[in-house]
Amino acid sequence: MKRKINYYLLILPLLAIFASCSRDVFDEYYARPDYLEDPIYQRLEELGNFKNFTALIEKAGYKDILSKSGYWTMFAPNDAAFTTYFQEKGISNVSQIDEATAAKIVRYALVYNAFREDQLSDYQSAQGWVKDNAFRRRTAYYDGYQNKIVNGTPMVVVDANRNGGYAFADNNNKYVTYFTDEYFAAKTLSDVDFNYFYPGKEYTGFNLFDGGVQQADIVAENGIIHEVDKVSLPPLSIGQYLEEDNAKGTASKYSEFYKMLEEHLVTYVFNQTVTTSYKNFTGKSDDVYIKFYNSGLTFSPNSENYLKEADNDGQSDGFTMIAPDNTAMEPFVRDILLKHFPSVDKLPLYVFQDFINAHMVQNAVWPSKTASYDNGLGEDLRFDFNANIIDKKILSNGFFYGSNVIQKSNLFYSVYTSAYLDPAFTLATRLYNSTEIKQMISNIRNKFVLFLPSDTLLRSLGYNYDINSSQWVYTSPTTGLSVSGGAASSRLYRILYNSIVATPNGELDNILTSSGIIRTGDMDFPGEYIKWDHGKLYSAGNEAAGTVVNIVGEPDVQQNGVTYYIDNLLGFTDRAQGLEIKELAEMPGSQFSSFFNYLKNSILYNTTTGAIQGVSLGTSYTFVVPNNAAITQAVRDGVLPGTPSTGVANYTPSLQGDKDKVADFISYHILTNVTASDDGLTTGQFETLRKDSFGEKTYIQVESTRSPSTLVFKSITANSSSANYIKASSNNLADRSLIHLVDNYLKF
Structure with a gap:
């Protein structure tokens, strides 16, 4: 045991010598390099012209933080800046600045992360630095808990730190704004933008708010210092600025x-x-x-x-x-x-x-x-x-x-406003808001006439919105049958869309003293055609039902047009277009009769429903109906079967070839997916229902002018022919269609 103790007594001095040598090597290796600058606080002291600011740093409790390692940018106001600040605040020295104000000045001057001047204009995106795309940085200052009086009640409040939300780990730190030549050049801005906010101040190429940066890129161990010539307190947020203005009472602006x-x-x-x-x-x-x-x-x-x-x-x-x-x-x-x-x-x-x-x-x-x-x-x-x-x-x-x-917002100065700001029209407004109609009629750069039905009218005719189920409902006043959801909203949408007319040239300026026909909807998405006659309105649905729509009350004149209030709906019809042609043909002395005689006896026509093969309800068509003389000429020319000398009334083809001739003739006089009128809105080549012997589509040319009113249909064939509409007998309304009488037949 004695030997063992002596052994340790010999070893311990050697271990102490080795430990001392190792500590020296360790300390030398990890010692603070001589070339390293002092931390921010010590650098400010060394520079000598930040005595007021360093005093505030101590008062704010930030001396220790800024004397240690870190990674900061400090926008440090120099002593000259404080001289100006003292004068503005009516104080004589830094001792008169309280602790809370000192903390505000120091924390707002302190920006997270160290940025040289040439880095401040770059945005630190998640994908990397975006050059010359930044003019703000997050500071160490935030408001935190605030004592307020809300509706007469004292309350502790924190501000939301997201748009419509709140994140618990986020203090809602305020940002500082600066202006650099690099950012201004990249955004094509100039001193004009700076002086708009700070008239009479000098834009230097590197400003912190309206203050100038006197010396940039002063290096410290724990960051970068930029010397500024103005003391900056944290500005208010937009919400706080309005709140502070409101607190001025009668002196408030906003x-x-x-x-x-x-x-x-x-x-x-x-x-x-x-x-x-x-x-x-x-x-x-x-x-x-x-x-x-x-x-x-x-x-x-x-x-x-x-x-x-x-x-x-x-x-x-x-x-x-x-x-x-x-x-x-x-x-x-x-x-x-x-x-x-x-x-x-x-x-x-x-x-x-x-x-x-x-x-x-x-x-x-x-x-x-x-x-x-x-x-x-x-x-x-x-x-x-x-x-x-x-x-x-x-x-x-x-x-x-x-x-x-x-x-001057669209929503408050357009025909849309008439419904939007009137509780009598909540149903129309609801449908407008859920469709593209709102954007269309609220555009104050385009002119419209709006025919507006009230809630009372819509409900009386079976339309309503069920708040509980969040869906539209339609109950037929005649049958009592109901549909809901998309089926109901589609019906109402079609009616309300046909109650909107684009009027870029004042087409309805004289609606109370004139008559005519006009296309609803706008230029990009045409609706159906309706007619007016001295303050009365008609749609295809009204004509089929024998009803009329009256303009009532005083119009509402808006910046982009006029709203007229109506006592009935511009409805639509479920009648087949063939029935409309039949009705026109049965009028005394009708010029539609010869065409209809071929139609009703053709393989295309359903005599029970009036449906025409290839023609669907809800799709746009133009029916080009040759008058009686033109049909007779087509028979003489061999285009249609029959005997001109004995007439064509009730002619029923028996041979398949004759049946095909009639079907081709009728199909070629029906344009699909387009409704053409004499308003100049529809010109060009358009597809017909007829297919040629190879099954290819066939087309005709439409030429239309509004002033003077013309409407011409031309064949696009080697044996081209043209047909002019007969105005007095044309522009007949049908389901999403117009039926015109013309003076010639079209050759194919």
């Missing part, structure tokens, strides 16, 4: 706009997880509520995170709100929104959503590029940024413009 937003599109939702976190952090027992803006808005004015489709997308863009002032809001609310509603609180939710969205843009709208942006409704911005903008601010989550006019 209180009417703010109230519409706050009272109708904001909810405060209690959240247990956030409440627990608050209690753990503060020791207080208050419940915490998240302030949510309606998810139907283009963005949440209190979210600092931009879209958050990618983690850093806030570097490359921000939001824009253009808020009308009270002088613009008051007449708009009175004369437009409340034209048919008793008070603002009676307006439907979608009206508030649409109005606010009309003043929102999901991008930062640069003043020299306003024509490049659309609002939340997909409309161009209808403001004169020189004459209409009375206030402009770069805020923490985007740009704010105050305006002396409202956005």
